[in-house]
Amino acid sequence: MMNSIKLSLQANYFPSTRRALMRLGAAVVFVVSGHCLSLSAQEVEDQVSEIVSELTEERIEQVMEDLLADIESRISEDSLRIQTDHWLVMAEADVFAELEEEGYLFETVSELDGLGFLLAEVAAPASFDLSATREGIYDVIGGKRADIDLNHLYTAGVPNETKGQFDLVGMAPRELLSTPTDLSDLNLRIGIIDSSIDRTHSTFAGALITTKRFVENNAPPNLHGTAIVSIIVGSDPMALGLAPKAEIFAAEVFDENKEQGEFASTVSLIKALNWLVTSGVSVINISLAGPPNRLLETALNRVRQKGILAVAAAGNGGPMAQPMYPAAYPAVVAVTATDDRGRAFRLANRGEYVDIAAPGVNIRHARAGGGFIASSGTSYAVPFVTVAAARLMQSTSEPTAMLDRLYTSALDIGAPGRDQIYGYGQLRF
Structure with a gap:
């Protein structure tokens, strides 16, 4: 009695793969109870080799097509940057x-x-x-x-939810980690490089905010900057900022057009850094990310040499994404995001350049135009580290010594020691 091997052909196989497997099933026939083979061993081996060769070539062709498509997509994406x-x-x-x-x-x-x-x-x-x-x-x-x-060109995440003021979502900044009692009264000087800010929002009533625009746009975007600044100095009890009495120097660097959306250029970033150095800030919050640039790296090195700390978002490209800049530069503190249970934000970049983690998931913040919404991303984690660093800089003015204190106090929540997901661990004031 003859038994044959049945091959299950999945719907997602290539057509030629199905044909090859059917040929393989037809060629390999076993004999049971003393019957002879219908093909010699050499003939079976030759047919199998031919089929495997066809499959290998097809797989290689498909992989190459996928790779080229990915490269073309990346070139198209990078051309916008x-x-x-x-x-x-x-x-x-x-x-x-x-x-x-x-x-x-x-x-x-x-x-x-x-x-x-x-x-x-x-x-x-x-x-x-x-x-x-x-x-x-x-x-x-x-x-x-x-x-x-x-x-x-560099980009920043934009809040994608719209909730009314009386339909509160997310968690207020101070609900996400314990803050020291002196934080509400400290007169910190903090620099911000971001989009414009909706200064008319009620949460900024009485806030000390100085702005300077570095784009030629009379109505630049203001969603992201409004969110970031409110996490620091928002005064509304529904989303009280971390340091309401801090003095903010906000550089407006984002422009916008139909093709590229919201973006900041290298020129605007460097000019913003220059202005903030002259403004006497101790820490600069940079909640944006993009490709490496020689001039930007040199400018940030000079900022650090002048005793000013730059803190930037690690990026929201996902666990397999390449490092994002300026966070990946040695002179910059790279911040990743965690949720209220200390778990890594699912879209956060990972890598050896990640320095520290802070709350950045479902963060309640002011919405340009009024009210509050909640957003997630490494951008929203940066203000937590910025404020903590500015507070420590008041007693430890040298950035390297201050960072030693900041990293030593972090809660190690990943693999023992520094790791590529959380850096030195979760921020603690």
């Missing part, structure tokens, strides 16, 4: 003097007196060879004394 016709040069004044002597003339140059640099903006066609120009400038000045890069 770069102004390809706009490149930048940043260096100290003596470097620009040397470049001018060699014939390099820049039409638009801004003085960054707080950072100690000059910033040149250059318009060029998309086909412009940035690498060749960079090497040419390096040859002139005898080393990497200037930073040259494109004008990259």
Whole structure:
């Protein structure tokens, strides 16, 4: 009596895979009770090898198609994060003097007196060879004394819920962790780099907020900035901020258009950092993320050298996402988000650059236009660390020493020691 192997063909197999498996099932016939094989062992082996080869080639082709599609998608996405016709040069004044002597003339140059640099903006066609120009400038000045890069763009999460003031959702900032009793009375000086702020919101009544705009837009977006600032200085009891008496210096860096949505450019970020350095803040809250940029990294290094701490969102790209900047720079504190039970936010980036975790899930905050909503993301965790750091900076003014205290006091909630999900652990004041 003959028995045959039945192969289950799943609906998601490729058509040629089904055909190959059917051939394999037809070819392999076993004999029971002393009957002989219908095919020789060599013939079966040859057919199996042929079928496996077909399957392997098809799999490779499909994987390559998927990979190319993913690359094309990423290129399309990344093109929205770069102004390809706009490149930048940043260096100290003596470097620009040397470049001018060699014939390099820049039409638009801004003085960054707080950072100690000059910033040149250059318009060029998309086909412009940035690498060749960079090497040419390096040859002139005898080393990497200037930073040259494109004008990259950065984004921030936008609240996606709309709830009325009397339909409260989420948890107020002070409900998510214990705060020291002195926090309500401390006069902290905190810098914010974000979108505009709805200063007419009732939660900002009496708040000390100084703003400066770094985009040419008379009506820039204000959702995200309103949310972040309210987590710090909101005065409404329904969503009381962490440090209501803090003095806020808010740099408005976000622009908006139909193609790219809300975005901040490298130029606006660097000019914002320069202004905040001159404003005497101790900590700068940066609730945005994007690609690496040479000029931005150098500017943040200079900020740190001046004794000011930058705190940024780790990113909401998911556990497998690449590092996001500026959080991934060594001079910046990278903050991830957790929920009210200390569990990691499901969309938070992970990696060796993550420094510390703080509440960032279902956070109640002010909504531009009035009322309150709740949002989740690493952006909303940053203000918690910003306030804690600013408080510690009052007694430990050197950033490195202050961070030692901040990280040592964190609750280790992941793998023992620092890990890629929570960093040093959950923030504790």
